[in-house]
Amino acid sequence: MGFGGLFKELAVFAVMVTIMATSVAAQPKPGCQSHCGNISIPYPFGTSNGCYISRDFFINCDTSFNPPKAFLSDTGLELQVLNISLDDGSLRIQYHRSVGYDCYNSSGPTSYDTSVFLHRKFSISYSRNKFTAIGCDTIAYINGFSGPDSSNITAIPRGMQAYFFNFTTLQSHSTVLRFNPCSYGFLVEDGVYTFSTSDLSNIDFNKRKYPLILDWAIGDQTCEEAKMDPKNYACKQNSACIDPESGPGYLCKCNDGFQGNPYLSNGCQDINECEALKPCNEFGICHNTLGSYYCTCPEGFEGDGRKYGTGCSPKPKAHRESFPILLVALGWYT
Ligand SMILES: *[C@@H]1O[C@H](CO)[C@@H](O)[C@H](O)[C@H]1NC(C)=O
Ligand SMILES: *[C@@H]1O[C@H](CO)[C@@H](O)[C@H](O)[C@H]1NC(C)=O
Ligand SMILES: *[C@@H]1O[C@H](CO)[C@@H](O)[C@H](O)[C@H]1NC(C)=O
Ligand SMILES: *[C@@H]1O[C@H](CO)[C@@H](O)[C@H](O)[C@H]1NC(C)=O
Numbered sequence: 429m430g431f432g433g434l435f436k437e438l439a440v441f442a443v444m445v446t447i448m449a450t451s452v453a454a455q456p457k458p459g460c461q462s463h464c465g466n467i468s469i470p471y472p473f474g475t476s477n478g479c480y481i482s483r484d485f486f487i488n489c490d491t492s493f494n495p496p497k498a499f500l501s502d503t504g505l506e507l508q509v510l511n512i513s514l515d516d517g518s519l520r521i522q523y524h525r526s527v528g529y530d531c532y533n534s535s536g537p538t539s540y541d542t543s544v545f546l547h548r549k550f551s552i553s554y555s556r557n558k559f560t561a562i563g564c565d566t567i568a569y570i571n572g573f574s575g576p577d578s579s580n581i582t583a584i585p586r587g588m589q590a591y592f593f594n595f596t597t598l599q600s601h602s603t604v605l606r607f608n609p610c611s612y613g614f615l616v617e618d619g620v621y622t623f624s625t626s627d628l629s630n631i632d633f634n635k636r637k638y639p640l641i642l643d644w645a646i647g648d649q650t651c652e653e654a655k656m657d658p659k660n661y662a663c664k665q666n667s668a669c670i671d672p673e674s675g676p677g678y679l680c681k682c683n684d685g686f687q688g689n690p691y692l693s694n695g696c697q698d699i700n701e702c703e704a705l706k707p708c709n710e711f712g713i714c715h716n717t718l719g720s721y722y723c724t725c726p727e728g729f730e731g732d733g734r735k736y737g738t739g740c741s742p743k744p745k746a747h748r749e750s751f752p753i754l755l756v757a758l759g760w761y762t
């Protein structure tokens with residue numbers, strides 16, 4: 429058998445390891461509902477008693493809608509959940525009255541509503557939302573609360589858990605009434621709203637609902653504090669604790685080389701990099717390990733075996749005598 433035969437053999441081997449990499453879906457707690465309508469509900473969130481980590485993570489799945497809709501509970505506001513992300517501890521929500529408005533006719537003010545948001549645990553992402561005000565002759569203020577303080581703000585502060593809007597006009601829209609009777613203010617996920625001049629005259633603009641990104645975190649301790657209480661520490665095996673920038677509490681993340689749900693016991697599963705990344709050279713042999721992998725070359729070859737490394741190349745034949753030994757070694761592969 430020559431090298432040609434060996435290459436063919438290894439090529440077949442390479443094809444055999446071309447198995448679809450399976451991604452581990454974010455799971456609920458065992459025995460708990462995994463979806464509400466088409467929204468996946470990973471632990472620490474849950475739709476029934478015993479399925480969530482604490483009451484703030486209770487998702488009220490309202491089956492009177494078809495498909496069912498997921499709501500954050502205990503807020504008094506109908507905060508509909510559109511998506512839950514474990515990767516960065518965020519939630520995409522939308523709700524009624526998300527657009528505040530201040531409208532006028534030629535006699536003066538006609539209607540006004542401030543959009544109000546309030547949640548006792550989750551805050552409005554300061555980096556992924558934009559405060560947007562539209563209107564001519566419009567000055568809009570957003571009053572944000574994090575804890576007991578309220579202040580006029582222009583940028584969204586970290587940890588803001590409540591807000592309402594105030595509007596001011598200089599001339600009660602009198603000079604612009606014909607095309608812009610209202611001022612509007614809203615918070616919206618960055619990149620979702622694009623201004624259109626027709627929005628200025630649209631008196632139904634306040635009926636729109638825009639998505640908003642909230643940040644969530646476990647408890648109100650730092651990682652360091654949480655680790656001192658192992659019984660209640662939320663980050664399970666093969667995961668690490670992260671102190672989010674958004675405010676109090678902590679998040680968990682699977683260690684490198686693992687994927688899944690870090691909040692569940694054995695939720696972080698080893699990634700088979702050999703299948704997922706195919707990191708080894710055509711002739712390299714991939715070995716998956718817990719949390720990592722390595723490549724080797726078949727006998728008679730040298731190199732690091734990696735696709736983007738030195739790969740595998742036949743060892744230089746220094747002596748003629750060594751050739752038969754090489755053939756014996758290669759015979760194992762046939
Ligand atoms: C759920 O379904 C709605 C409408 O059917 C769609 O707009 C939305 O993107 C879906 N959400 C997810 C997370 O797939
Ligand atoms: C929902 O969140 C998941 C997890 O972060 C993400 O992969 C997915 O793209 C999101 N879906 C939508 C419609 O934003
Ligand atoms: C302006 O709005 C008020 C309150 O809605 C209404 O009573 C009044 O008739 C309106 N004036 C004009 C000129 O349309
Ligand atoms: C916000 O600023 C406006 C204008 O400067 C002021 O009238 C209003 O009282 C301020 N509101 C708060 C809550 O500080």
Ligand SMILES: *[C@@H]1O[C@H](CO)[C@@H](O)[C@H](O)[C@H]1NC(C)=O
Nearest residue numbers: 541542571592593594595596
């Ligand atoms: C701002 O709005 C709040 C709530 O609607 C209201 O109570 C307050 O008087 C307003 N402040 C100003 C300065 O307009």
